[in-house]
Amino acid sequence: MDPARPLGPAQIDAVAQLGVSTILLGGIYALIAVGLTLIFGIMRVVNFAHGEFLMLGMYLAFWSFTLWGVDPYFILFVAIPLFFLIGLLTYVLVMKGVIAASHNVQIFTTFGLSILLQNVALVAWSGDFRFVRPWHLSVALRIGGTTFNLSQVVAFVIAVALTIALIAFMKWTHTGRVMRATAQDRDAATLMGIDTDRVYRLTFAIGIAAVGAAGVLVAPLYSVYPTAGLQFVLLSYVVVVLGGLGDMAGALIGSLIVAAVEVAGSYVFGIAWKEIFYFLLFILVLVFRPAGLFGQRGSETLGA
Amino acid sequence: MTALSRHAGALVLFGAAAVVPLVVRDAFFLDSLVLILLWGALSAAWNLAGGYAGQVSIGHASFFGIGAYAGAIMVTRFHQGPWLGMLLGVAISIVAGLVLGFLSNRLKGPYFALSTIALSQVLLIAVSRWRGFTAGGEGIPVPFRPGFATLGLGHVAWVYLALAVAILYYGAEMYLERSRIGYQLAGVREDEDAAEAIGIATRKLKVIAITVSAALTSVCGTLWAQYIGFVDPAYVFSVDLSVRFALNSIIGGLGTALGPYLGSILITLLETYLRATFSGLKTGFTGLYLVIYGAALILVVRWVREGLTGIAARLRVRMAGGARGARAHA
Numbered sequence: 001m002d003p004a005r006p007l008g009p010a011q012i013d014a015v016a017q018l019g020v021s022t023i024l025l026g027g028i029y030a031l032i033a034v035g036l037t038l039i040f041g042i043m044r045v046v047n048f049a050h051g052e053f054l055m056l057g058m059y060l061a062f063w064s065f066t067l068w069g070v071d072p073y074f075i076l077f078v079a080i081p082l083f084f085l086i087g088l089l090t091y092v093l094v095m096k097g098v099i100a101a102s103h104n105v106q107i108f109t110t111f112g113l114s115i116l117l118q119n120v121a122l123v124a125w126s127g128d129f130r131f132v133r134p135w136h137l138s139v140a141l142r143i144g145g146t147t148f149n150l151s152q153v154v155a156f157v158i159a160v161a162l163t164i165a166l167i168a169f170m171k172w173t174h175t176g177r178v179m180r181a182t183a184q185d186r187d188a189a190t191l192m193g194i195d196t197d198r199v200y201r202l203t204f205a206i207g208i209a210a211v212g213a214a215g216v217l218v219a220p221l222y223s224v225y226p227t228a229g230l231q232f233v234l235l236s237y238v239v240v241v242l243g244g245l246g247d248m249a250g251a252l253i254g255s256l257i258v259a260a261v262e263v264a265g266s267y268v269f270g271i272a273w274k275e276i277f278y279f280l281l282f283i284l285v286l287v288f289r290p291a292g293l294f295g296q297r298g299s300e301t302l303g304a
Numbered sequence: 305m306t307a308l309s310r311h312a313g314a315l316v317l318f319g320a321a322a323v324v325p326l327v328v329r330d331a332f333f334l335d336s337l338v339l340i341l342l343w344g345a346l347s348a349a350w351n352l353a354g355g356y357a358g359q360v361s362i363g364h365a366s367f368f369g370i371g372a373y374a375g376a377i378m379v380t381r382f383h384q385g386p387w388l389g390m391l392l393g394v395a396i397s398i399v400a401g402l403v404l405g406f407l408s409n410r411l412k413g414p415y416f417a418l419s420t421i422a423l424s425q426v427l428l429i430a431v432s433r434w435r436g437f438t439a440g441g442e443g444i445p446v447p448f449r450p451g452f453a454t455l456g457l458g459h460v461a462w463v464y465l466a467l468a469v470a471i472l473y474y475g476a477e478m479y480l481e482r483s484r485i486g487y488q489l490a491g492v493r494e495d496e497d498a499a500e501a502i503g504i505a506t507r508k509l510k511v512i513a514i515t516v517s518a519a520l521t522s523v524c525g526t527l528w529a530q531y532i533g534f535v536d537p538a539y540v541f542s543v544d545l546s547v548r549f550a551l552n553s554i555i556g557g558l559g560t561a562l563g564p565y566l567g568s569i570l571i572t573l574l575e576t577y578l579r580a581t582f583s584g585l586k587t588g589f590t591g592l593y594l595v596i597y598g599a600a601l602i603l604v605v606r607w608v609r610e611g612l613t614g615i616a617a618r619l620r621v622r623m624a625g626g627a628r629g630a631r632a633h634a
Contacts, residue, residue, distance in 0.1 A: 040414075046414045094602060097606055098606060101606075104360055105605055105606070107417060108605045109602050111601070112599070112601030112602040113602060114598070115597060115601065116595055117598075118591075118598075119592070119594035119595040122590060122594075123589045234421065234425060241418070275425070275429050276430065276433075279425045279429070280426060282419075286407070287411075290415055
């Protein structure tokens, strides 16, 4: 855009459209990232397999839609408890054994898990790109010169509702307080009689339930394939670091920032370059505000 | 311990690698050997930063990719020899290594690891999109021109070249272990604050270790590209590759000179075996071997935490323990 040119109606609409896109995208990124910020913040585990659970959620939506014609947004009622159980199971089988190990061991364990899950999907469902096309994807909404489809809006509303529910859970329930206490100081929490193993188990299960739900929600908006999670996992780390680890409200704001960078970047420089901006943003944030924009307590033990 | 017993493992390993091409002429076998040596050398280069200095990077594919592309572009675009490309790659990697070194002084642990991934992703995207110069996502086929100057070598020659690099890196790390800098690096790794308190220039040391590690990685990147004959950004800058460098060292033994090579043997053989036994052609399931590989990875990382060299050292102590223990208690 030529900055000297006066803003006509077309430019104003473009800006409004970009703004709406940013908010819609940000809401979905937030749900993906809150699960990660929980796991990273409380368990201090870098979970590289996070995106793979998103991918599994997408496949759940795809198969239930293709085989039984169930709308992805109804599948959520099944997906959330199902992924909670998957999270519990993964914690007991894989994560529990390495929770006290070094970061190296944890990183490579979750990386192994990521390879495992990606290829289980490849073996079971092949590498084809699949699409979920429910009726609401083709319903366009036009408000004040901006256009978006109903699926995006519904996904956004549900994602934000779930995120806010989680934030409320963390803030006002006893379990939530216990989890936050563990995030801030693991040793002190243990001394206060908190069963950290239970906290970790619960954290992992909730985190995976959130990302599984996010997978179901984004299934109509992105193509479904075994490595679909990869594009989201690195992005989620940008959000998590921006927002401060374990800080769920921060993750919400971080998601909006990342979405804004992505939307504006692809508008100005073309869609091919969009990822490079959030990685550059990521490095800048790590260098200048490693504890997050708001400086989360407890992050120094992770090396921020 | 005498010098001979200290190097016994390396003597057996490198000795076997030197003798094998004289006896075996099977191309598949020699190819595996070249790759084991190259992956081992790459992992040894990573080990300098990740093992000796304790700066675990999951972005070393950055330097590998820089080396690979510098060689390939020098040959195809500027019609110069790959050796010049190797030099250029080293120069660029030193600059990128300084950037990573700077990051290592701002960040620790998982944060540093994440920043290294971000660096490799930035390079991946930049090389993929800068079509005019790098040929973008399609990659560059590197032409085969016979001769040492153009690195157009047969399998046997490649074995010896890879072996030379492997021995060089091994020797450098063996020397480092016993040098003043080596002990200072161990201090940085074990307790940075304490090391700084006794006057070790920890920040400078970390930058040096990472930068040298980057340069050594880049050299192998150029060699690899010339050996394989093809570079593409999605592979040479991939996180998978970075993980592989780290994994060999971790499984073999972090911060040991021989560890990366042992890890490379184990992982490369495991991968080759699984790929041959559970390939898509044989089982009808593409990716089945990677399912097993992923599961094996989880188990190996959990059970071989101290690395193969650590296990070997413990066994040796136990075996010698009878005699020595008796003397100590007397």
